[in-house]
Amino acid sequence: MSLEAFSDEALLALVARGEEAALQQLFRRYAGAFLGLARRMGLDSASGEDVVQEAFSKVWQNANAFDPRRASARAWLLAIAHHTAVDHIRRLEARPKPLEDEEAEAFDLPGAGLDEEGQLNRIRLKQALAQLSEEEREVIEVLFYQGYAHQEAALKLGLPLGTLKTRARRALARLKGVLREA
Amino acid sequence: MRPEEVRELLPLYALGALNPEERARLEAALSRYPELWAEARALQETAADLASLVPPAPVPPGLEEKVMARLRPPRRHGLPVWLVRAAAVLLLLGLGYTGGWSALWLLALRDPQAQVVTLASPKGEVVGRVILRRDRAALVLLNRWPPQGQVFQAWGLAQGSPLPLPTFRTPIKSLRLPPEAQALAVSLEPPGGSPAPTTLLGLPPAP
Numbered sequence: 001m002s003l004e005a006f007s008d009e010a011l012l013a014l015v016a017r018g019e020e021a022a023l024q025q026l027f028r029r030y031a032g033a034f035l036g037l038a039r040r041m042g043l044d045s046a047s048g049e050d051v052v053q054e055a056f057s058k059v060w061q062n063a064n065a066f067d068p069r070r071a072s073a074r075a076w077l078l079a080i081a082h083h084t085a086v087d088h089i090r091r092l093e094a095r096p097k098p099l100e101d102e103e104a105e106a107f108d109l110p111g112a113g114l115d116e117e118g119q120l121n122r123i124r125l126k127q128a129l130a131q132l133s134e135e136e137r138e139v140i141e142v143l144f145y146q147g148y149a150h151q152e153a154a155l156k157l158g159l160p161l162g163t164l165k166t167r168a169r170r171a172l173a174r175l176k177g178v179l180r181e182a
Numbered sequence: 183m184r185p186e187e188v189r190e191l192l193p194l195y196a197l198g199a200l201n202p203e204e205r206a207r208l209e210a211a212l213s214r215y216p217e218l219w220a221e222a223r224a225l226q227e228t229a230a231d232l233a234s235l236v237p238p239a240p241v242p243p244g245l246e247e248k249v250m251a252r253l254r255p256p257r258r259h260g261l262p263v264w265l266v267r268a269a270a271v272l273l274l275l276g277l278g279y280t281g282g283w284s285a286l287w288l289l290a291l292r293d294p295q296a297q298v299v300t301l302a303s304p305k306g307e308v309v310g311r312v313i314l315r316r317d318r319a320a321l322v323l324l325n326r327w328p329p330q331g332q333v334f335q336a337w338g339l340a341q342g343s344p345l346p347l348p349t350f351r352t353p354i355k356s357l358r359l360p361p362e363a364q365a366l367a368v369s370l371e372p373p374g375g376s377p378a379p380t381t382l383l384g385l386p387p388a389p
Contacts, residue, residue, distance in 0.1 A: 016306045019387055020253060027246055032238030040236045049245055056249045070219045075230035082233055083205065086198045125235035143199040144232055150199040168193040176228040
């Protein structure tokens with residue numbers, strides 16, 4: 001039976017049972033997204049590949065901890081990739097410079113999966129971020145895309161920790177509204 | 183961690199802004215507060231949008247093979263933990279059983295044609311393993327005892343209905359698989375066994 005038609009949730013349940021073919025299917029669905037995210041966070045190609053390998057090892061080892069009541073499979077998988085990239089960046093002696101949106105276009109080469117949908121997604125994200133205040137956008141950029149831990153981010157932005165937390169919550173709430181209505 | 187502390191940290195968790203220790207503490211605490219799961223889920227979905235709306239990058243050739251190879255560490259780097267435990271059980275039972283019986287099963291593992299199959303419950307929980315020799319002798323190793331008033335029963339999986347095989351009460355059982363059976367499963371049954379499985383306990387992976 002082909003696994004292509006299986007949902008991400010079903011594939012994770014099979015991965016939890018040790019089905020390598022299910023993990024392979026998830027790789028085919030998500031490896032490009034994991035690499036794109038690592039690249040957006042400023043990691044070079046070699047580091048991006050390390051992140052992908054480490055992230056899929058974690059998926060393999062921790063699939064039995066996935067609980068669909070607490071997250072969708074997509075959110076769970078992307079969180080693993082993001083946490084892995086963040087931890088990788090924090091281990092580096094010098095922080096990489098994350099790509100800005102315009103620079104991200106430079107590696108959006110034509111080819112399967114990287115065509116109109118990628119272009120539309122980028123526009124959608126840009127428009128959603130544009131709805132945030134400058135301060136909220138900065139918090140998303142520093143925490144999510146640059147991978148700063150909250151204490152470091154508060155210092156970098158010159159904000160009390162409580163203000164950073166409030167802005168992070170407000171930015172996510174506003175993004176949720178914008179992205180869901182788009 | 184109290185629920186209000188967990189709730190306060192949820193946005194930072196979703197944005198990946200906690201360090202690994204804080205993240206692990208929050209995940210452990212969150213599992214105790216189901217009332218916060220809907221909020222955690224919503225925040226995680228938005229963070230997933232931030233990740234997934236970034237254009238994907240081309241996947242270099244060979245990366246898939248590297249990822250898949252990492253799942254299977256070379257066997258020469260030591261025996262898996264479960265096998266060491268199984269070997270210990272075999273040796274222990276061997277002392278009071280027959281001297282050669284347990285050693286023969288251990289030697290069977292050196293045969294590359296011997297199969298080791300994981301048995302999992304219908305919910306995906308691993309419940310044991312089966313070592314299947316090329317002469318169709320099988321050793322079932324479970325990680326539990328049967329509930330009171332029930333016994334384990336083995337089943338040969340073939341085309342059509344499962345073939346009833348012996349019942350047993352201990353987590354370890356050797357038996358012979360009929361020629362028509364392609365795999366082995368285990369169920370829980372009333373004493374004496376049943377002609378068809380009552381409660382499936384351990385199934386092999388799908389072919």
